[in-house]
Amino acid sequence: MATTNAPADPLAKGTLATAKQAWSDLFKWKQRVVATNEFGESHTEWQSPEPLKSPISLMAQLNAKDWLFFLVGFSAWTADAFDFHALSIQTVKLSKYYDRSKTDISTAITLTLLLRSVGAAFFGLAGDKFGRKWPMVINMFILGLLQIATIYSRTFGQFLAVRSLFGLFMGGVYGNAIAMALENCPVNARGLMSGILQQGYSFGYVIAACANLGVGGSTESWKIVFWIGAGISIGVGFIRICFPESKQFIKARKAGKRAKAPGVFWRETRHMLAQEWRMCIYCIFLMTWFNYYSHTSQDSYTTFMLTQKHLSNAPATRASILMKTGACVGGTIIGYLSQFFGRRRTIITSAFLSACLIPAWVLPEGERSLSASGFMIQFFVQGAWGIIPIHLNELSPPAFRSSFPGITYQLGNMISSPSAQIVNAIAENTMITTSKGVQAPAYGPTMAVATAIIALGIIITTAFGPEKRGRHFETVGPPGTEVVSKDIEEGIDDDDKDRAQAIELADSSQKHEKA
Incomplete structure (x- = not known):
């Protein structure tokens, strides 16, 4: 047409x-x-761009099975976020429990983020080769068991070792979760669903903060939060068992079932890296900025309120909950708007507005003011983040929608892994006078300067980067199908090739005898 x-x-x-x-x-x-x-x-x-449609009408385009896949992916990403934030929001408790500085405790965050890229590569490629289901099931079960192992870590060395291993398996969740959740979505609904999906990260923070609020501020109470996290992760694994493989993966596998020959998968992977290395580097660079963006603006925020703003555990936790509620709202709304205004324009606008809000974020005093300012800045920080799942999916080589987003995201995580440790180290070595006239670590100024620099980096990187909004990747099969697709299209199988070669040899020998 x-x-x-x-x-x-x-x-x-x-x-x-x-x-x-x-x-x-x-x-x-x-x-x-x-x-x-x-x-x-x-x-x-x-x-x-297509005119913006009602969110209700966009959601109605997903059938029951599509919604089930989306909700399982969302639940897995939420569980992953809960497990991560169960540590970051309890830094003060863990510092007292192990008798270590808050900077030492944040080493566990660094190690977790550092090793997530390894898990992303392993489970992402497994998801592209074997399907989304069983790699995720195994992943979630092991995450739950490692949460339990964290509880029984008696020494700080054991604690760091378990959290390092934990990072390997946390890294495998993101790629399979977003591929399973988004690859079945209609094209014009992806911006909205991407925004909702990404907020599983913020929703996991909210649940972890609520759990922290519920168990109280005693030093030993951190273990209860980890028990809850273990139950959520294992529960998601059992839920995933009950549902079939992603229909997109099944269709692609049927279309390219002859691609299971040994070496084809890895040959296609090497070919993809040779062709798409610039896109890989760009996405890793972008994800480095984005991971610094979220971790710098949130991981030490509870500690900031406890130490510099003199709030107790309950009001500081309530302010954190409202802060991440703003993230959930912003990510959903701004992800939805990106379908009309474009991925890059929306990211740039959100990053710029978040930078403008930095003074209002760190200067106020009291629970109400800090809750409101935290809500607004995270509205735009996670608003920009809400576009990332679908933006990465659209930039991905189509046959690598599980591995490419997960690997690039987690490599960015690895590079930005010292973010919380850097903030804690600078803040604890730079003292300021608080509103009560006492000396306290300079968490506010440190987070403010770092977040401003990062927001500027995101704006510049996004402005000069590619965009493929509206890309149709639904019909592309898993890695390896392209190698045999030409043979399939021409109706030639291996037996046909052997037969053709035999006929050619016979013809040539007859010609030789006649000569």
Whole structure:
């Protein structure tokens, strides 16, 4: 069917050419899109964004099975976030329990983030090769068991060892969760569903903060929160067992079932890396900024209120809950808006507004003011984050929708892993006078300066980066199917090839005898 859209120059090739084209396209309302017609012919054209539809109508486009896949992916991501934040919001308790400084305790956060990329690579590639289901089931069970092992860590050395191992398996959740949740979504609903999905991270924080509030402020109470986290992770694993494999993966596997030959998967993976190495580096760089963005603005916020603002455990926890409630709301709304305004424009606007709110975030006193300012800044911080799941999925090589987002996300996590430790170290070595006239670690100024620098980095990186909003990747099979797709299309199997070779040999020998 003929298109009425104006033709556009092809997508630029090369780093500088791509950056120049991306910067220019940022100021054009229509988007440069590679379209494919019914004959498989591709061309580049300018497309206007579809008008925003009602969120209710967008959600209605998902059928019951699509919703089940989405909710399981959301639950897995929520459990992963709970397990991570169960430590970060209880830094003060753990510091007292192990008789270590808060900077020492944040070493566990660094180790967890550092090793998540290894788990992302292993479980992401397993998800692309074997399916989304069983890698996730194994992942969630082991996460629950490691939460229990953390509780029984008697020494600080044992605690760090368990949390390091914990990081390996935390890294495997993200890629499989977002692939399973989003790959079945209709194209025009992805922005909204991406925003909702990403807020599983904030929702996990809210649940962990509520658990922390419920168990009280005693030193030993941190263990109860970890027991809750173990139950959630194992529970999600059992729930995932009850549901089938992702329908997109099943269809792709049936279409390319002959791609199971040894070596095909790894050959396709190497081919993808050779072709897409620039995109890999860009996404890792972007995810480094984004992981610094979230961890710098949130991991030490409870500690900031307890030490610099002189709040007790209960009001500080309530303020943290409201802060992450703002994140849930912002991520959903801004992810939804990105479907119309574009992924990059929406990310840049959110990062800019979050930077403008930094003074109002760290200067107020009292629970109410800190709750309101925390709500607003996280509205835009996690608002920008709400676009990331679908943005990464659209930038991914289509056959690697499980491994590519997970690996790039977790490599960014690895590079930014010292973020909480850096904030704690600088703050504890820089004392300021609080409103009560006492000396306290400078958590507020440290987080403010770091977050401003990071927001600027996100704005610049996003402005010169690619965007593939509206990309259709539903029909692309798992890695390896492309290797045999030509043979399948031509109706040639291995026996046909052998038969053809035998006929050619016979013909050549007959010709030789006649000669």
